[in-house]
Amino acid sequence: MATRDPANGAATRDLRLGLLGAGIGHSRSPHLHRAALQTLGRKGTYELFEAESEAQAQAVVQRLRAGELDGLNVTTPWKPWAAAQCAFGLDAVGRVLPGPPDRPVNTLAMRDGQLCGGSTDGPGLLDALAAADVDLRGARVLLLGAGGAGAAVAPELLAAGAAGLWVANRAQDRAQALVVHLSRIGPGVEVRVLPWGQRVPDLTIDGVVHATRFGHGEGQPYDRADVVAWDWLPWSAWRGRGTVVADLVYGASPTRFQALALAHGIPAGRQLLGDEAQVAPRGVLLGSGEAMLAAQAARVWRLWTGDLVDWRELKTALRTRDGR
Numbered sequence: 620m621a622t623r624d625p626a627n628g629a630a631t632r633d634l635r636l637g638l639l640g641a642g643i644g645h646s647r648s649p650h651l652h653r654a655a656l657q658t659l660g661r662k663g664t665y666e667l668f669e670a671e672s673e674a675q676a677q678a679v680v681q682r683l684r685a686g687e688l689d690g691l692n693v694t695t696p697w698k699p700w701a702a703a704q705c706a707f708g709l710d711a712v713g714r715v716l717p718g719p720p721d722r723p724v725n726t727l728a729m730r731d732g733q734l735c736g737g738s739t740d741g742p743g744l745l746d747a748l749a750a751a752d753v754d755l756r757g758a759r760v761l762l763l764g765a766g767g768a769g770a771a772v773a774p775e776l777l778a779a780g781a782a783g784l785w786v787a788n789r790a791q792d793r794a795q796a797l798v799v800h801l802s803r804i805g806p807g808v809e810v811r812v813l814p815w816g817q818r819v820p821d822l823t824i825d826g827v828v829h830a831t832r833f834g835h836g837e838g839q840p841y842d843r844a845d846v847v848a849w850d851w852l853p854w855s856a857w858r859g860r861g862t863v864v865a866d867l868v869y870g871a872s873p874t875r876f877q878a879l880a881l882a883h884g885i886p887a888g889r890q891l892l893g894d895e896a897q898v899a900p901r902g903v904l905l906g907s908g909e910a911m912l913a914a915q916a917a918r919v920w921r922l923w924t925g926d927l928v929d930w931r932e933l934k935t936a937l938r939t940r941d942g943r
């Protein structure tokens with residue numbers, strides 16, 4: 620089911636949409652957004668815009684500014700850059716915020732002649748967690764990865780009520796910068812850097828959110844050698860405590876990170892992608908990346924046209940593996 624938000628005065632003409640990024644040949648966004656067009660009964664096109672240089676990225680954004688495009692998605696490596704191009708941020712329902720975006724953006728749209736951007740990654744992750752009945756209120760969360768996606772979801776984890784957030788990133792200055800930013804926007808919440816690769820004897824947490832590129836674009840979910848690389852994490856402390864393991868990465872289920880969690884004795888939790896009977900909500904949330912992908916894509920339409928799209932309908936599009 621999809622409904623249109625009349626307040627946003629969605630255009631009725633054919634839409635010209637696309638994704639700006641580098642190395643995006645594998646992207647499933649076209650498939651998701653074509654499915655959304657179909658469920659909305661709209662006509663339009665969704666193209667991939669490969670940009671290796673800033674000049675190329677700028678040329679694509681210029682097409683949006685000039686009205687040749689109606690909306691853009693943005694992915695690696697252009698999310699922080701795209702945020703810096705925007706005059707104003709957009710909130711989760713597409714309202715224009717008073718200042719520029721305060722985080723990397725995955726969605727660009729024009730409002731009154733001004734380039735505006737928002738991120739649906741965080742809300743999309745929260746949708747996926749909510750589907751597994753994960754309540755973040757008072758939760759202590761470890762975020763692995765402070766790249767574009769990590770930086771985008773972190774504020775939402777705090778907004779959803781997380782009481783503590785540890786951020787670990789291979790490049791520690793990135794983790795540090797994110798923690799400083801989060802401390803400004805969410806004072807009163809315990810936000811700390813967890814040094815990358817340094818063995819942690821114990822860290823009692825309720826959930827791990829994996830947001831590095833480990834496992835990205837790989838069909839094979841598990842390689843024994845990777846156990847060594849992630850041995851510094853206190854897996855045994857999480858075993859039997861109902862720790863939730865969500866992964867932003869999609870493409871294989873379990874993902875490589877989730878396969879490690881399973882290998883370390885964390886039980887399988889909810890399967891978010893299929894219609895399978897629900898099992899225990901805690902543990903490794905299989906299909907979390909796909910569920911988030913569908914949810915963030917559905918939410919993009921609030922920012923582009925005001926349309927409401929049910930993300931569960933888009934999950935079906937993800938099951939067609941050749942429909943990328």
Ligand SMILES: NC(=O)c1ccc[n+]([C@@H]2O[C@H](COP(=O)([O-])OP(=O)(O)OC[C@H]3O[C@@H](n4cnc5c(N)ncnc54)[C@H](OP(=O)(O)O)[C@@H]3O)[C@@H](O)[C@H]2O)c1
Nearest residue numbers: 764765766767768769789790830831832835867908911912
């Ligand atoms: N499901 C969804 O809807 C969704 C949405 C957004 C992103 N994602 C996925 O999330 C992942 C991250 O995306 P992103 O946009 O944040 O990418 P990004 O901006 O390029 O950041 C990459 C992250 O991965 C880390 N990393 C890369 N190679 C590493 C290595 N060999 N060892 C350890 N860490 C490494 C980086 O650490 P350094 O800073 O040290 O380089 C950084 O934290 C991708 O797989 C992406 O597809 C999924």
